[in-house]
Amino acid sequence: MFVSENLSVNEKGNLAINGHDTVDLAKKYGTPLYVMDEDMIRTHCRTYIDSINRFYDGKGMACFASKAFSCKEIYRVMQQEGMGIDVVSAGEIYTAYKAGFDMSKAVFHGNNKTEEEINMAADLGIGRIVADNVFELDTLERIAKEKGKKFRVLLRIKPGVDAHTHSFISTGQIDSKFGFALETGEAFEAVKKTMSLENLDFAGIHCHIGSSILDTQGFVAAAEIMMKFIKQIKDETGFEIPELNLGGGFGIKYVEGDDPLPYDEYMKAVAEVVNSFCEKNDVKRPFILIEPGRSVVGSAGITLYTCGGRKIIPNIRTYVSIDGGMCDNPRYILYQAEYDAVVANKASLPKDEKVTIAGRCCETGDMIGENMPLQHCEPGDIIAVCATGAYNYAMSSHYNRLRKPAVVFVNSSSDRIVVQRESLDDIIKNDI
Numbered sequence: 001m002f003v004s005e006n007l008s009v010n011e012k013g014n015l016a017i018n019g020h021d022t023v024d025l026a027k028k029y030g031t032p033l034y035v036m037d038e039d040m041i042r043t044h045c046r047t048y049i050d051s052i053n054r055f056y057d058g059k060g061m062a063c064f065a066s067k068a069f070s071c072k073e074i075y076r077v078m079q080q081e082g083m084g085i086d087v088v089s090a091g092e093i094y095t096a097y098k099a100g101f102d103m104s105k106a107v108f109h110g111n112n113k114t115e116e117e118i119n120m121a122a123d124l125g126i127g128r129i130v131a132d133n134v135f136e137l138d139t140l141e142r143i144a145k146e147k148g149k150k151f152r153v154l155l156r157i158k159p160g161v162d163a164h165t166h167s168f169i170s171t172g173q174i175d176s177k178f179g180f181a182l183e184t185g186e187a188f189e190a191v192k193k194t195m196s197l198e199n200l201d202f203a204g205i206h207c208h209i210g211s212s213i214l215d216t217q218g219f220v221a222a223a224e225i226m227m228k229f230i231k232q233i234k235d236e237t238g239f240e241i242p243e244l245n246l247g248g249g250f251g252i253k254y255v256e257g258d259d260p261l262p263y264d265e266y267m268k269a270v271a272e273v274v275n276s277f278c279e280k281n282d283v284k285r286p287f288i289l290i291e292p293g294r295s296v297v298g299s300a301g302i303t304l305y306t307c308g309g310r311k312i313i314p315n316i317r318t319y320v321s322i323d324g325g326m327c328d329n330p331r332y333i334l335y336q337a338e339y340d341a342v343v344a345n346k347a348s349l350p351k352d353e354k355v356t357i358a359g360r361c362c363e364t365g366d367m368i369g370e371n372m373p374l375q376h377c378e379p380g381d382i383i384a385v386c387a388t389g390a391y392n393y394a395m396s397s398h399y400n401r402l403r404k405p406a407v408v409f410v411n412s413s414s415d416r417i418v419v420q421r422e423s424l425d426d427i428i429k430n431d432i
């Protein structure tokens with residue numbers, strides 16, 4: 001009935017998330033409101049860690065790609081669960097550090113890291129840096145030398161796998177702003193350069209083939225290509241690559257019809273490839289890192305809105321207005337992402353209408369979706385949009401000077417604010 005398994009209808013006929021009445025949550029904390037199911041997030045972390053234990057003898061680390069959802073509390077949860085994290089900016093690094101996260105388990109990504117950020121990474125003891133380009137290798141070497149430290153470095157590789165068609169295409173993949181291309185020899189040159197730099201500790205290679213991927217074929221293909229590259233490096237330089245980072249991108253269920261795999265299937269599939277490759281080719285089994293973002297937090301979250309006016313345009317469409325929109329969820333206006341919605345206080349009733357849920361920003365394209373099946377709703381009703389835990393709060397903005405919503409975590413026993421709703425003074429705090 002619902003896209004996420006933590007959602008249900010309670011005895012009042014209201015939508016509940018992990019047993020918490022969403023109408024009560026909306027009353028208690030106001031709307032728009034992000035609600036995240038902490039228990040589900042923890043379960044997902046355990047599934048990934050457990051899959052590394054079962055299929056790869058624990059020789060790996062699951063890192064939460066925190067760009068999907070970043071605030072202090074999520075880093076505390078990740079720390080408690082034994083996860084690593086991916087970070088891509090000074091802001092994410094600082095947030096994790098301030099939350100007390102063990103920065104040796106942080107992996108620093110990005111295609112244009114600034115000197116400020118690299119200095120920060122050195123000072124805070126970030127465990128791994130994934131280098132994107134030659135200029136960056138030189139910068140890393142210089143800063144490491146200045147600091148009298150060594151950076152543990154992986155190289156971002158474009159494996160030439162198109163995750164969506166599972167075809168191997170060269171040009172399309174070379175045309176990406178991220179990483180070193182394999183097929184041109186650029187990646188191998190980068191390997192040799194990294195090995196020659198004194199202040200860089202060459203730890204391995206990384207790839208990330210895309211996002212919202214619902215099967216394992218692309219990951220298997222990428223793992224094979226990366227293992228062949230590891231063997232090439234061994235054959236030509238004698239160096240055994242210690243670490244292989246296979247990125248994230250595992251998909252979730254947004255709407256009926258999406259059929260994601262159980263998360264442990266990914267590690268199972270790539271572990272098989274790596275294990276058998278290593279056995280056949282006399283290559284040492286690398287430590288494997290995986291970087292799930294969306295799949296850790298996406299299904300765990302919902303967004304609650306209060307329904308405003310409705311506008312019926314005969315024979316064309318019915319608009320239902322909400323008190324949020326592209327400012328708290330820009331995924332429709334960015335790429336026509338699809339969502340499932342429920343009228344939270346009428347969750348047991350049939351969805352007998354199809355409506356366009358319109359946001360409140362001054363953009364015609366500001367919508368949560370078009371043609372969305374929904375219970376008949378009236379002003380004051382609470383609309384829940386499902387599976388908004390990833391890339392919603394993280395991508396929220398202040399357009400139209402809207403205040404960012406609060407984020408509430410719920411678990412089996414309680415609910416609590418983890419990010420406060422912004423005030424009007426927050427909005428002007430940097431204005432002179």
Ligand SMILES: *Cc1c(COP(=O)(O)O)cnc(C)c1O
Nearest residue numbers: 065208211248249291292293294
């Ligand atoms: C975005 C990203 C991820 C996470 O992707 P999801 O689709 O959220 O799992 C992991 N690694 C890298 C390098 C990324 O850029």
